[in-house]
Amino acid sequence: MRRYGAGSVHPGGFYWQWYLIPALLLYSIFMAYPMIDSVRLSLFAGTTGTRAFVGFDNYSRLFTDPLISKRFLNAFGNTWVFFAFHMLLQNVLGMMFAVVLTNRTMRGRTIYQTIVFVPCTIAVLVTGYLFKLILNPVWTGRILRDAGLAFLAKPWLGMESSALNIVSLVSVWQWVGIPTMMFIAGLQGISDDLIEAATIDGADSWKTFWKIKLPLIMPVVGMIAIMTFVSNFNAFDIVYAMETPNGAPNYATDIIGTMFYRYGVAGEHPTGIPQPGVGAAISTVIFIMLLIGVIPTLSRTRRKED
Amino acid sequence: MKKLLSLLVAIAMLLSLMAAATAQSPVVLTMGSWENTAAAVIQEMLDAYKEVSGIEIRFEPTQADQYNAALRLQLDNGTGPDLFYSRSYATGQELHDAGFNMNCSEIPGVLENFAPSSLEPWQADDGIVFAVPVAAVSHVVYYNSAYFEEKGLSTPETFEEFLALCEEIKAFGDMYPLANGIASEWDILECVYLGMLPNYVGGPEERALYEAGSAKMNDDKFLKSLEDFAALTKYFPDGFESVQYGDGPALMATGQAAMFIDGSWSSGTFARMYDFSDIGAFAIPAPEGFTPGMAFHPDYAIAGNSATKYPQEVKDFLAWIASPEGAQNAANHMPQGFFPMINAPITMDDELSNGILGLNEGRTLDARFIWPRMMDLYSAMRSNLDAIAKGEMTAQQAADDFAKLQADLLSK
Numbered sequence: 001m002r003r004y005g006a007g008s009v010h011p012g013g014f015y016w017q018w019y020l021i022p023a024l025l026l027y028s029i030f031m032a033y034p035m036i037d038s039v040r041l042s043l044f045a046g047t048t049g050t051r052a053f054v055g056f057d058n059y060s061r062l063f064t065d066p067l068i069s070k071r072f073l074n075a076f077g078n079t080w081v082f083f084a085f086h087m088l089l090q091n092v093l094g095m096m097f098a099v100v101l102t103n104r105t106m107r108g109r110t111i112y113q114t115i116v117f118v119p120c121t122i123a124v125l126v127t128g129y130l131f132k133l134i135l136n137p138v139w140t141g142r143i144l145r146d147a148g149l150a151f152l153a154k155p156w157l158g159m160e161s162s163a164l165n166i167v168s169l170v171s172v173w174q175w176v177g178i179p180t181m182m183f184i185a186g187l188q189g190i191s192d193d194l195i196e197a198a199t200i201d202g203a204d205s206w207k208t209f210w211k212i213k214l215p216l217i218m219p220v221v222g223m224i225a226i227m228t229f230v231s232n233f234n235a236f237d238i239v240y241a242m243e244t245p246n247g248a249p250n251y252a253t254d255i256i257g258t259m260f261y262r263y264g265v266a267g268e269h270p271t272g273i274p275q276p277g278v279g280a281a282i283s284t285v286i287f288i289m290l291l292i293g294v295i296p297t298l299s300r301t302r303r304k305e306d
Numbered sequence: 307m308k309k310l311l312s313l314l315v316a317i318a319m320l321l322s323l324m325a326a327a328t329a330q331s332p333v334v335l336t337m338g339s340w341e342n343t344a345a346a347v348i349q350e351m352l353d354a355y356k357e358v359s360g361i362e363i364r365f366e367p368t369q370a371d372q373y374n375a376a377l378r379l380q381l382d383n384g385t386g387p388d389l390f391y392s393r394s395y396a397t398g399q400e401l402h403d404a405g406f407n408m409n410c411s412e413i414p415g416v417l418e419n420f421a422p423s424s425l426e427p428w429q430a431d432d433g434i435v436f437a438v439p440v441a442a443v444s445h446v447v448y449y450n451s452a453y454f455e456e457k458g459l460s461t462p463e464t465f466e467e468f469l470a471l472c473e474e475i476k477a478f479g480d481m482y483p484l485a486n487g488i489a490s491e492w493d494i495l496e497c498v499y500l501g502m503l504p505n506y507v508g509g510p511e512e513r514a515l516y517e518a519g520s521a522k523m524n525d526d527k528f529l530k531s532l533e534d535f536a537a538l539t540k541y542f543p544d545g546f547e548s549v550q551y552g553d554g555p556a557l558m559a560t561g562q563a564a565m566f567i568d569g570s571w572s573s574g575t576f577a578r579m580y581d582f583s584d585i586g587a588f589a590i591p592a593p594e595g596f597t598p599g600m601a602f603h604p605d606y607a608i609a610g611n612s613a614t615k616y617p618q619e620v621k622d623f624l625a626w627i628a629s630p631e632g633a634q635n636a637a638n639h640m641p642q643g644f645f646p647m648i649n650a651p652i653t654m655d656d657e658l659s660n661g662i663l664g665l666n667e668g669r670t671l672d673a674r675f676i677w678p679r680m681m682d683l684y685s686a687m688r689s690n691l692d693a694i695a696k697g698e699m700t701a702q703q704a705a706d707d708f709a710k711l712q713a714d715l716l717s718k
Binding site: 132135136137138139141153154155156157158159243244245246248249250265266267268269270271272273274 | 371372373374375378393396397400487488489490491492496543544545546547548549550553557562681684685689692
């Protein structure tokens with residue numbers, strides 16, 4: 001009698017639906033509904049109960065209003081720079097650390113592993129605050145000058161030319177542990193036989209990496225790429241912690257996340273009157289961009305797994 | 307069994323009594339505010355009101371930078387506090403325009419006990435007062451008086467003396483003359499430049515000329531103010547580009563800076579950091595030949611929620627705040643450096659705050675120049691000041707840009 005399912009006498013084939021309901025409910029209430037509602041909000045103007053339907057006006061303001069479009073393009077560009085730092089530096093460093101840390105002949109691996117991973121466990125506000133002090137010549141200038149490193153005593157976070165790069169580097173420093181851990185997990189899954197066979201065939205470690213290790217952890221690389229993309233286009237906290245929600249100095253570190261916060265949630269200082277419609281339009285645009293970026297990558301890694 | 311039954315009956319009676327007691331319990335009002343650092347002090351003031359009236363008011367502050375958004379959301383959804391702090395000018399009026407504020411013109415004492423200029427920041431175009439003014443703040447220069455004494459320095463009377471003083475401190479080489487920076491992107495405009503401006507421009511009547519467009523923001527007065535500002539920025543710390551507002555008091559406290567241009571609201575912070583005798587404050591001085599002015603800025607008022615369940619109790623509280631007794635009580639429990647706006651002799655027991663308030667004497671007082679009508683110039687002006695401090699712009703260029711911004715605003 002028992003043919004399908006968990007001890008079921010009525011196979012039916014649809015009993016699994018019941019297991020989906022809790023997740024579906026939670027997802028609809030806390031994810032899908034707010035998202036759809038924010039898309040709806042982006043079609044309205046006004047800050048209070050008397051919201052007026054304005055169609056796509058908020059979107060067109062995002063691209064044509066002289067001030068808002070200037071800020072938006074600036075934030076958009078800055079977000080790409082911020083993302084590039086993570087993609088190119090954080091992930092490549094993570095890969096290098098992972099390869100080194102999976103080297104079996106190395107001593108004190110766990111210690112190094114901990115050192116790389118510890119920053120991830122510190123709250124972003126704390127990291128931001130500490131680096132704000134460290135990078136401020138008013139507080140650390142004397143030490144640097146005494147150490148003969150006077151050229152380092154510059155207001156790194158206050159110069160438009162360096163602020164965004166420095167903030168990105170701090171964020172890279174903090175989060176490099178995540179790709180490292182995931183790459184380590186991927187590399188440890190590679191069978192020793194393969195490496196040994198390659199060594200016997202005369203492949204050096206350089207060749208082993210490019211021809212064996214990297215191709216075998218490609219799915220992990222794809223996943224890390226998606227995670228980096230999504231988390232950096234939604235980034236907000238590190239800039240908020242280090243450079244105020246204005247993206248100081250002079251909007252040099254303003255990214256989409258901080259711009260969204262200013263327009264949609266808090267309003268610009270000092271009036272502090274938010275425009276939730278514009279904020280929702282910004283978040284909808286980010287959402288669409290993320291979809292465009294994520295779907296092709298996702299479907300490609302999916303195909304590989306099949 | 308009987309015992310158990312009677313016990314149960316007793317418990318049931320007790321419970322119903324308690325329920326009845328809570329049902330008849332006195333009204334509890336809530337008050338929304340951005341003042342979350344001084345919550346305990348303000349609750350004391352509200353407790354004092356409870357002793358007078360029997361009405362309990364709970365102080366429920368939110369994060370200062372999220373206050374506007376949070377309050378708006380609450381009011382929008384009908385869950386707003388019965389009483390709430392109201393910001394001056396446009397931000398406060400926005401809520402009134404949306405119909406959230408009780409009309410305060412009818413509250414006894416409001417029209418009688420406040421000067422028209424004190425009511426104006428919370429007065430709509432139709433003359434309705436939408437909140438009861440409570441406190442104003444001013445902008446001053448704090449200085450390390452122990453250091454001044456040690457070096458034989460004296461506080462300046464004119465702006466020229468101020469610059470000479472800075473030069474002298476710089477020459478000693480052991481402290482930065484000023485602890486101000488530009489990284490927080492507000493204090494450089496609000497405390498430093500708008501603090502200086504009444505010395506150059508004058509009071510509300512003169513400000514009105516600029517608001518009407520009959521005076522240009524690149525005239526001699528503005529140009530002089532920007533030139534003086536440029537001269538002053540030479541005495542900011544090395545790396546002032548990354549010095550934030552919070553670094554200022556810290557630089558003072560660690561003996562790395564001798565002076566800091568800040569708001570009166572910080573007097574409590576400074577008094578706690580130093581022995582009181584080691585900290586002093588002087589007004590940002592006017593240059594020779596100019597009439598001394600002072601930015602005495604209306605900071606906050608308390609408004610009643612028009613949708614409150616207890617309109618009479620809310621009105622009673624607002625009437626109390628608008629009375630000399632209520633204002634005196636508020637002053638007793640106000641964070642240091644906030645000055646009562648009521649037209650009555652209010653005494654404060656804090657010496658440093660009293661000293662700062664005393665600096666108003668003989669000076670033309672006005673709100674921060676752009677607050678009443680020209681708030682849209684805020685970020686552009688601030689960014690020009692940054693550029694002057696960094697040496698990327700001359701005073702003349704900044705003044706011309708101010709005039710252009712002013713013309714753009716007026717043509718809107």
